[in-house]
Amino acid sequence: MKIGELAKRTEVPTRMLRYYEEQGLITPRRQQNGYREYDEYLVDRVKKIRGLLNSGIPTRIIGDMLPCLNQPQEIVVADPDPELREMLVRERDRMAERVALLEHHRHALTRYIAAMDRSIAATTAPRVPT
Amino acid sequence: MKIGELAKRTEVPTRMLRYYEEQGLITPRRQQNGYREYDEYLVDRVKKIRGLLNSGIPTRIIGDMLPCLNQPQEIVVADPDPELREMLVRERDRMAERVALLEHHRHALTRYIAAMDRSIAATTAPRVPT
DNA sequence: GTGCAACCTTACAGTCATGTCAAGGTTGAC
DNA sequence: GTCAACCTTGACATGACTGTAAGGTTGCAC
Numbered sequence: 001m002k003i004g005e006l007a008k009r010t011e012v013p014t015r016m017l018r019y020y021e022e023q024g025l026i027t028p029r030r031q032q033n034g035y036r037e038y039d040e041y042l043v044d045r046v047k048k049i050r051g052l053l054n055s056g057i058p059t060r061i062i063g064d065m066l067p068c069l070n071q072p073q074e075i076v077v078a079d080p081d082p083e084l085r086e087m088l089v090r091e092r093d094r095m096a097e098r099v100a101l102l103e104h105h106r107h108a109l110t111r112y113i114a115a116m117d118r119s120i121a122a123t124t125a126p127r128v129p130t
Numbered sequence: 131m132k133i134g135e136l137a138k139r140t141e142v143p144t145r146m147l148r149y150y151e152e153q154g155l156i157t158p159r160r161q162q163n164g165y166r167e168y169d170e171y172l173v174d175r176v177k178k179i180r181g182l183l184n185s186g187i188p189t190r191i192i193g194d195m196l197p198c199l200n201q202p203q204e205i206v207v208a209d210p211d212p213e214l215r216e217m218l219v220r221e222r223d224r225m226a227e228r229v230a231l232l233e234h235h236r237h238a239l240t241r242y243i244a245a246m247d248r249s250i251a252a253t254t255a256p257r258v259p260t
Numbered sequence: 261g262t263g264c265a266a267c268c269t270t271a272c273a274g275t276c277a278t279g280t281c282a283a284g285g286t287t288g289a290c
Numbered sequence: 291g292t293c294a295a296c297c298t299t300g301a302c303a304t305g306a307c308t309g310t311a312a313g314g315t316t317g318c319a320c
Binding site for chain 2: 051052054055068085088089092095096098099101102104105106110112116117
């Protein structure tokens, strides 16, 4: 498929698909006219890349991880590099921290919004029946 | 206190404290020699800023929120702007999404690390008693 | 009071994941 | 043939950092 279709199917802008290519995360073939030609399996891979980026993992590290995450279901560990393992553990722990923090702030925001609503209610209907 | 002490107490590098100032999130007074002078209450505020930034809220929006989050405990809504409310709701929903995604990837990573460990165990002790 | 480390200052450049735009080539439908 | 809807590369902008250079201030030892 061409870049536009991949963009639609993954909801990742074409700009980003080209960027991921630039970073060596995907390497589509080229048609005779120079257009990029993406294989089906790249849909999954792009989604994986997005997910990892969204989790705060930089492209450089994603590049290290991707070859290990080849099979969609089964986890294949080709070269069990202890350094990579450590890095992944660190990333996982950082994720846990971020989840906790996000939850904390989500609750704070929820409380804040509720307070706003009370304030708005008080403003629009200031006279409360005694 | 001076910038170095604030940095130590908040674990936010001086470089970033100056950056937050540049972005209008904190405005320390100046000593005669030009050094920045931070009040005690800024320790809390900087921590709040870090938390919000970590949650993916941009400085621009944090700048809008901070004046509302003055009191550490009580939530004070000075000007219940419905636009701000909508924005906050959007931010909160985005946070929820990000939490879900992070959790998903955290679990994936955990599974992956476990698989690695099995692989390492198999490599270092390849002969399993039948 | 000289020297020196440890602090502080500004200012400018670089990074990373994005967004946006320009200038131009290709394709397919009418 | 022309027009919209694609595609290409390239360049510049932005947000949140991050690094570093070049220099001023402070405090302490000698």
